[in-house]
Amino acid sequence: NLLRIIIYFLINSVFITAIPTGLKFLEVLQNWDLQAFDLMMRSRSVLINEDPDPRLLLVTVGDADIAAQRRRGEYLKGTSVSDQTLNKVLEKLQQHQPRAIGLDIYRDFPAESANLQNRFQQTDNLVGVCKGSDATINTSGIEPPPEIPQSRLGFSDFVHDADGVVRRHLLFMNQEPTSPCPASYSLSLQLALRYLEAEGIKPKFTPTGDFQIGNVNFPLLKPRTGGYQGIDTNGGQILLNYRSSKRIAEQVSLTQLLSAPINPNAIKNKIILIGVTAKGDFPDYWATPYSTELDKQMSGVLVQAHMVSQILSAVLDGRPLLRSWNPFAEVMWIWVWSVAGGLLAWQMRHSWTRLLIFVVVGCGILYIFCFGLFIQGYWVPFVPSALALIATAAMTAISKE
Structure with a gap:
């Protein structure tokens, strides 16, 4: 029974990961991704103030x-x-x-x-x-x-x-x-x-x-x-x-x-x-x-x-230049957060209110991870990962009803 649950859970997360990944590939999410990029750039300027370039x-x-x-x-x-x-x-x-x-x-x-x-x-x-x-x-x-x-x-x-x-x-x-x-x-x-x-x-x-x-x-x-x-x-x-x-x-x-x-x-x-x-x-x-x-x-x-x-x-x-991960690494990143959403929903049992709170917190943690990587010079997908987390959490919660 546990094995069936794990297999179902993995298939569910892979299926949902494919949706935001496909939307990303089809340019549907590009504008949102660029808005997230801008938000991270502005957030960084608030937290980190570099000196003027003396050269x-x-x-x-x-x-x-x-x-x-x-x-x-x-x-x-x-x-x-x-x-x-x-x-x-x-x-x-x-x-x-x-x-x-x-x-x-x-x-x-x-x-x-x-x-x-x-x-x-x-x-x-x-x-x-x-x-x-x-x-x-x-x-x-x-x-x-x-x-x-x-x-x-x-x-x-x-x-x-x-x-x-x-x-x-x-x-x-x-x-x-x-x-x-x-x-x-x-x-x-x-x-x-x-x-x-x-x-x-x-x-x-x-x-x-x-x-x-x-x-x-x-x-x-x-x-x-x-x-x-x-x-x-x-x-x-x-x-x-x-x-x-x-x-x-x-x-x-x-x-x-x-x-x-x-x-x-x-x-x-x-x-x-x-x-x-x-x-x-x-x-x-x-x-x-x-x-x-x-x-x-x-x-x-x-x-x-x-x-x-x-x-x-x-x-x-040695100031970092901005770069991105290869497509496979990005897909794995989205899948990890899809799994995280499913785990959150599995732990919440039948409380939709608690699930909503934890999903919001999970998206906040995801943004902090993406922002931390951005400061290190890596632009990783926030919007597709957040969608995967939310969708897997919702699907898992609905399947348990």
């Missing part, structure tokens, strides 16, 4: 900086920083020997100032940006600054999910034949590699096709990874493990940089990112796991800073 300095161009240039009569020519101001900024930064400068501002036109033209050509640690074209969504792309050679270009493209949230980090890609952007590396990867090169650390592809920087393997996304099912993984994409800090790095506005004395140590051997935080002119804001509300979205230059920091922190500090 970065952000030079931000806000609405006040743009207005100040216009008051001085400077011609912006459809961009956020005039030739005169940009030349002064680059000159001041170079005096203090930054390791790399990322100009996260589109300039698809030649500089009118000869001084700026020369500075673009001769500043070997300056990386400019362009945007790749995408025929699938009819995006034509944006050309790079014509004075900056291809070896010093990075693309600014972000990969966002259907809900507009940036959860992935595009490291490299093959541009379309008609793309005006020739860069095959992202701005963030270009800047990080230039920083790491000074430490004697270089990237490589392993014989198995994995991407490595130093001894750190970057787990490139597959179409089915974690909660993702059937996504487009063209190029080299990884999950973006945002830094859990109130500020990603020290920041100084464009006006402050030009008008106030700057501590040389704030610039020397740092990565400097210059980008727009203005909301009125040239807005560049993105939904992130931290917030999708329009007035709380993150500026593009801050997202770039999180991406640069993710690479540097993984290689130099």
